Amino acid sequence: MAINLTRRKFLKTASIAAASVPLSKVTAHAEAGVVKTPLIPKGSFKDTKTVTGGICEMCFWRCQLVGKVRDGVLKKIEGNPKSIDNGSALCARGNAGIKLLYDPDRLKYPMKNMGKRGEPKWKRISWEEALDECGKKLKATVDKHGPEGIAMFPHGASAKYPMHYFEHVVGTPNVSEASFFQCRGVRDYAWLSTIGAAPGEHVDMANAKVIFGLGCHFGENIHVSHTKRYLKGLENGAKLVIVDPRFSASASKADIWMQIKPGTDTAMLLAMMNYLVENKKFNAEYVDEYGEGFDEFKEAISPWTLEKAAKECDVPAAQIKEIADLLAANAPNVSIHPGRFSSWYGNDFQRGRALACLAGLLGAFGVPGGFVKGIGPGGFGKVKWGHGHEAIKALHREAKVHHQSPAGTPTDLIRDCAITSKPYPIKSCVVWGQNPIQTIPNQQKTIDMLMQMDFVMCVDVMPTDITMYADILLPEASYLERYDYIKKGTQWDLSAKQQQYVSARMPLVEAEFERKDQVYICNELAKRMGNEEAIPVQTIEEMVDKILEPASLSIKKLNEEDGIHLQPGKDPYGDFLDINFFSEDLVEQGYPGAPTYEPIPDVPKGYLRLLFGRSPLHSFNRTQNNAWLHNAMPENPVWIHDKTAKLLGLKDGDRISMVNSEGVESGTTSHVKVTPGIREDCVFIAHGHGTQNAAMTVAKDAGIDDQKLVTILAVDPETGCHGMRNNFIKIVKA
Numbered sequence: 001m002a003i004n005l006t007r008r009k010f011l012k013t014a015s016i017a018a019a020s021v022p023l024s025k026v027t028a029h030a031e032a033g034v035v036k037t038p039l040i041p042k043g044s045f046k047d048t049k050t051v052t053g054g055i056c057e058m059c060f061w062r063c064q065l066v067g068k069v070r071d072g073v074l075k076k077i078e079g080n081p082k083s084i085d086n087g088s089a090l091c092a093r094g095n096a097g098i099k100l101l102y103d104p105d106r107l108k109y110p111m112k113n114m115g116k117r118g119e120p121k122w123k124r125i126s127w128e129e130a131l132d133e134c135g136k137k138l139k140a141t142v143d144k145h146g147p148e149g150i151a152m153f154p155h156g157a158s159a160k161y162p163m164h165y166f167e168h169v170v171g172t173p174n175v176s177e178a179s180f181f182q183c184r185g186v187r188d189y190a191w192l193s194t195i196g197a198a199p200g201e202h203v204d205m206a207n208a209k210v211i212f213g214l215g216c217h218f219g220e221n222i223h224v225s226h227t228k229r230y231l232k233g234l235e236n237g238a239k240l241v242i243v244d245p246r247f248s249a250s251a252s253k254a255d256i257w258m259q260i261k262p263g264t265d266t267a268m269l270l271a272m273m274n275y276l277v278e279n280k281k282f283n284a285e286y287v288d289e290y291g292e293g294f295d296e297f298k299e300a301i302s303p304w305t306l307e308k309a310a311k312e313c314d315v316p317a318a319q320i321k322e323i324a325d326l327l328a329a330n331a332p333n334v335s336i337h338p339g340r341f342s343s344w345y346g347n348d349f350q351r352g353r354a355l356a357c358l359a360g361l362l363g364a365f366g367v368p369g370g371f372v373k374g375i376g377p378g379g380f381g382k383v384k385w386g387h388g389h390e391a392i393k394a395l396h397r398e399a400k401v402h403h404q405s406p407a408g409t410p411t412d413l414i415r416d417c418a419i420t421s422k423p424y425p426i427k428s429c430v431v432w433g434q435n436p437i438q439t440i441p442n443q444q445k446t447i448d449m450l451m452q453m454d455f456v457m458c459v460d461v462m463p464t465d466i467t468m469y470a471d472i473l474l475p476e477a478s479y480l481e482r483y484d485y486i487k488k489g490t491q492w493d494l495s496a497k498q499q500q501y502v503s504a505r506m507p508l509v510e511a512e513f514e515r516k517d518q519v520y521i522c523n524e525l526a527k528r529m530g531n532e533e534a535i536p537v538q539t540i541e542e543m544v545d546k547i548l549e550p551a552s553l554s555i556k557k558l559n560e561e562d563g564i565h566l567q568p569g570k571d572p573y574g575d576f577l578d579i580n581f582f583s584e585d586l587v588e589q590g591y592p593g594a595p596t597y598e599p600i601p602d603v604p605k606g607y608l609r610l611l612f613g614r615s616p617l618h619s620f621n622r623t624q625n626n627a628w629l630h631n632a633m634p635e636n637p638v639w640i641h642d643k644t645a646k647l648l649g650l651k652d653g654d655r656i657s658m659v660n661s662e663g664v665e666s667g668t669t670s671h672v673k674v675t676p677g678i679r680e681d682c683v684f685i686a687h688g689h690g691t692q693n694a695a696m697t698v699a700k701d702a703g704i705d706d707q708k709l710v711t712i713l714a715v716d717p718e719t720g721c722h723g724m725r726n727n728f729i730k731i732v733k734a
């Protein structure tokens with residue numbers, strides 16, 4: 001694999017990619033590709049009006065948008081030029097939102113499944129009929145089994161309001177968000193227990209002297225303003241250190257790339273910290289002032305020599321030392337990135353703790369380049385459902401496990417409870433914007449859970465693999481057609497000005513067909529379930545205004561201000577944070593007080609470890625059916641090392657399928673990408689491909705579904721989050 005882009009050239013290219021929109025590229029692909037995409041004729045924007053106030057949800061970063069609309073039809077999406085967050089830039093997915101809006105496969109009407117679950121035969125019904133049936137079935141479940149008879153799987157902004165309803169009014173403890181248990185929950189709770197705050201991605205990369213990313217593939221996992229900060233840091237001369245078994249986009253630009261053995265990161269971090277402590281290269285002043293339990297921590301990490309970690313991590317000891325020295329020489333102005341998708345191996349809480357402690361040792365809090373607390377505007381209102389029930393304790397709280405669990409209940413506990421009816425039956429399931437078939441490991445168990453339900457209701461914008469299991473399927477207005485929660489934040493690092501911003505998602509066009517918003521759907525359900533008196537707002541506009549009102553803002557005012565309210569910001573620096581190097585609370589709960597390395601199973605002979613991650617052109621499974629994005633990336637190439645490929649008789653472009661160590665087959669195929677940029681004992685694919693729903697006419701069978709092959713679940717003991725990279729596969733030539 002030839003990689004010869006200079007960093008300068010890369011920065012130019014990447015800035016353009018992030019900032020100026022690969023729209024022309026995706027439309028060109030679409031022109032040449034299998035799906036006809038109408039191109040916009042020159043000069044056609046003359047008669048369009050610009051509608052402000054949009055907020056993207058092609059991923060969950062929520063960039064601010066404007067729409068070019070003519071005769072009620074959205075012709076083009078652009079970044080809101082008033083935005084001090086993403087500016088006028090959108091990523092490829094953001095631009096391609098227009099193809100989601102007008103996707104002919106979108107859900108249009110309420111539908112009832114007249115066939116079997118998993119093999120649906122859809123019949124269009126009225127909203128009245130659909131809501132009556134949902135209300136009746138859900139109420140019957142509550143009457144028979146109590147509120148714990150319902151499980152809810154929400155995802156995305158539109159699921160917040162219904163999630164509060166099911167948790168606080170219906171009173172079910174069985175609520176599980178993929179964004180926590182399969183993604184960033186473990187990160188947030190590891191840092192919370194260490195510095196008292198969830199880190200988000202509040203690292204001041206634009207002003208850093210060193211950016212340290214562990215498994216972060218910046219540039220592939222694109223979030224526009226975050227990518228801008230990363231690029232600005234590199235432009236300003238920051239050194240880049242990337243630790244990753246794979247030669248990711250960011251590894252290709254790194255000053256130091258450590259190709260670590262998967263799952264051993266905590267050992268490397270412990271050795272690095274031990275080296276800094278032993279050689280007095282840490283920020284003793286910061287540790288004295290803000291550190292708790294440093295002596296116990298020092299003692300606990302003392303066995304971790306560079307040599308011991310090097311052996312465990314399969315990397316040179318000199319490289320661990322080199323990184324530690326680089327960080328120490330540039331401390332405190334270093335960005336120790338907390339990562340985002342961080343549920344990897346089931347030992348992830350300890351890795352998160354170790355990362356936070358490393359930042360603490362370097363004093364990298366509240367300083368330019370370091371971790372800075374969110375300092376966005378405050379003073380907003382809340383929309384609260386009235387409480388109908390005493391909250392029932394979630395399963396893990398009853399069992400006194402996973403004490404550091406994110407909000408909700410770990411998904412596998414809900415699933416096991418539903419399948420076994422122990423400790424109680426779960427007989428109805430509400431899925432709102434989530435696709436648990438392709439987010440939760442062990443698909444067959446998820447299907448078993450769904451099959452034993454008395455009732456399954458799904459609300460979504462598009463069909464997905466889980467909607468095949470719905471009894472009633474409700475079409476939701478997309479992010480381009482509805483109001484929604486506010487987005488607020490701050491800006492100081494990408495411009496000279498310190499400013500704060502507030503916006504609220506506003507529709508760019510009206511919803512077509514019979515699509516409805518979440519407040520309508522949920523309120524109508526509440527009425528039919530006997531909870532009418534708990535309804536907090538009558539319309540989604542009322543909800544947004546209620547949130548804005550205490551800050552003297554409103555939808556009307558935001559509209560007058562082109563969708564974004566700006567106000568003076570605050571100095572982000574000087575907010576130093578206490579660090580729990582050793583936590584007595586964790587000890588009391590039965591966990592190690594200091595960050596501790598837990599080894600994971602090795603790759604069995606004859607198998608390869610299945611790694612998966614994000615790509616810049618898709619947001620998991622959500623965007624697979626998008627014609628432009630599909631044409632730009634129709635399937636997920638299987639990264640495989642040159643030597644491994646040779647051993648297996650594979651060459652670049654060969655079609656393959658996979659079978660995992662438990663005999664589960666991928667079912668679909670993809671092509672091989674032969675590269676030295678992956679460890680010899682691993683393969684890597686992008687997440688979210690290989691959908692099975694025939695209603696997704698663009699995406700069906702395109703690529704390999706990683707989740708189908710993830711049948712071994714490593715549960716993080718502290719949080720209950722799901723480590724999903726302990727699965728091993730064999731390649732099968734197709």
Ligand code: SF4
Binds near residue numbers: 059086089094223224
């Ligand atoms: S990063 Fe891209 S997909 Fe995500 S919100 Fe921004 S424009 Fe949309």
